[in-house]
Amino acid sequence: MKIILFLALIVSSYGYAQSGHDHASESSPKDNQHSDMHGHGSGHHGMGNKDGMMMHGGHHQLDSATLKHFFEPLPASIIDEKKNAALIALGKKLYLDPRLSINDTISCNSCHQLNNFGVDSQPTSPGHDGTRGGRNSPTTFNAALHIAQFWDGRAKDVEEQALGPILNPIEMGMPSKEAVVNKLKRIDEYKVLFADAFKDEKDPIQYKNIGKAIGAFERTLLTPSRFDDYLRGDEKALNDTEKRGLTKFVHMGCANCHNGVAIGGNSFKKIGLVESYETKDLGRYEVTSLEIDKKVFKVPSLRNITQTGPYFHDGSVATLEQAIEEMAEHQLGREVGPGFINDVKAFLGALTSKSR
Ligand code: HEC
Numbered sequence: 001m002k003i004i005l006f007l008a009l010i011v012s013s014y015g016y017a018q019s020g021h022d023h024a025s026e027s028s029p030k031d032n033q034h035s036d037m038h039g040h041g042s043g044h045h046g047m048g049n050k051d052g053m054m055m056h057g058g059h060h061q062l063d064s065a066t067l068k069h070f071f072e073p074l075p076a077s078i079i080d081e082k083k084n085a086a087l088i089a090l091g092k093k094l095y096l097d098p099r100l101s102i103n104d105t106i107s108c109n110s111c112h113q114l115n116n117f118g119v120d121s122q123p124t125s126p127g128h129d130g131t132r133g134g135r136n137s138p139t140t141f142n143a144a145l146h147i148a149q150f151w152d153g154r155a156k157d158v159e160e161q162a163l164g165p166i167l168n169p170i171e172m173g174m175p176s177k178e179a180v181v182n183k184l185k186r187i188d189e190y191k192v193l194f195a196d197a198f199k200d201e202k203d204p205i206q207y208k209n210i211g212k213a214i215g216a217f218e219r220t221l222l223t224p225s226r227f228d229d230y231l232r233g234d235e236k237a238l239n240d241t242e243k244r245g246l247t248k249f250v251h252m253g254c255a256n257c258h259n260g261v262a263i264g265g266n267s268f269k270k271i272g273l274v275e276s277y278e279t280k281d282l283g284r285y286e287v288t289s290l291e292i293d294k295k296v297f298k299v300p301s302l303r304n305i306t307q308t309g310p311y312f313h314d315g316s317v318a319t320l321e322q323a324i325e326e327m328a329e330h331q332l333g334r335e336v337g338p339g340f341i342n343d344v345k346a347f348l349g350a351l352t353s354k355s356r
């Protein structure tokens with residue numbers, strides 16, 4: 001099915017480039033190795049349905065079947081916020097609390113700032129003692145939608161993920177689960193909050209419950225955008241440049257990997273699929289030890305992407321323009337110019353939260 005989709009995209013992007021429209025010269029195919037993807041783990045559904053692949057030559061607007069094919073609007077909610085109100089409130093408090101770190105200096109919010117689109121805007125982040133890790137802090141916004149957590153997918157969900165940084169020696173640096181639990185048990189407020197959130201449990205302050213609470217809070221961090229309105233049928237939600245950018249994004253093949261409800265986050269792919277990419281980070285290989293997983297990373301969600309730079313797993317790409325250009329080159333073997341980059345960047349701007 002994937003191959004069919006690829007062929008359709010290749011055909012469509014050639015047709016597109018030759019359609020005599022105003023951007024025919026912006027992209028030039030360099031090679032054709034697009035079909036050697038190893039898209040294991042893709043959680044996406046419905047790809048490769050030929051009905052959805054009706055392409056419109058150089059027209060600027062994709063038909064709704066194609067849109068539905070690649071994208072899905074954000075659900076209103078993925079957790080019952082009323083029923084879980086106490087759990088979510090506890091999770092938010094823990095997320096913001098520097099006391100979860102060894103020297104009371106950093107919280108989840110230090111690296112994933114709620115008032116800054118869930119990021120710290122740095123290439124890599126300083127931990128409790130100032131030491132930086134090798135990877136960029138991804139946003140916590142919409143992260144609960146991903147197939148797995150971290151750049152390499154080593155945690156299965158946000159509940160499991162949240163337990164990692166607290167004990168990570170270069171992040172929050174707590175020495176053990178017991179040390180975290182004992183520390184929280186000495187704080188009266190938490191006795192009340194945990195008892196409220198875990199009503200049936202005799203001894204609610206437990207390490208795994210910290211993850212449950214923070215995860216529940218993170219499940220509320222969904223950020224509806226104008227693109228969601230557009231997907232639901234509001235034609236005016238995007239302007240002409242954004243619509244053109246969307247068409248280019250799909251026709252070029254970006255949506256082959258960045259698709260679904262999070263416009264990414266639902267598969268693992270190699271960085272440098274077509275043109276090799278220089279990085280020391282072996283990505284998913286460190287989790288699976290499979291040769292085929294070298295330099296494979298979770299495809300990032302592009303929601304709020306204009307706000308969450310610097311980019312890539314190591315934060316080495318400073319601007320969105322450069323990220324788009326590098327993606328076209330390394331993932332698709334295509335050279336793109338300012339026309340493509342500006343239109344696609346405009347489209348990506350329509351993925352920014354309307355409310356935050
Ligand atoms: C010192 C900075 C720092 C702190 C503190 C921190 N994180 Fe992170 N976070 C990161 C980095 C860096 C990554 C990516 C690491 C990787 O992929 O190997 C990450 C990854 C994540 C992810 C995965 C997102 C995705 O798209 O895969 C989530 C969710 C997350 N952190 C939530 C939290 C929570 C909850 C806390 C508090 C318990 C926390 N973080 C504390 C830096 C931090």
Ligand code: HEC
Binds near residue numbers: 253254255301302
């Ligand atoms: C073959 C799959 C694939 C294709 C095709 C692809 N990407 Fe990506 N994209 C990825 C992966 C994997 C990453 C993470 C790379 C890394 O950090 O090492 C990524 C990262 C990005 C980022 C940076 C995200 C962040 O949070 O740092 C942007 C922006 C982006 N892609 C846009 C695009 C655009 C625009 C296109 C089309 C020109 C495109 N991508 C095509 C897989 C793909």
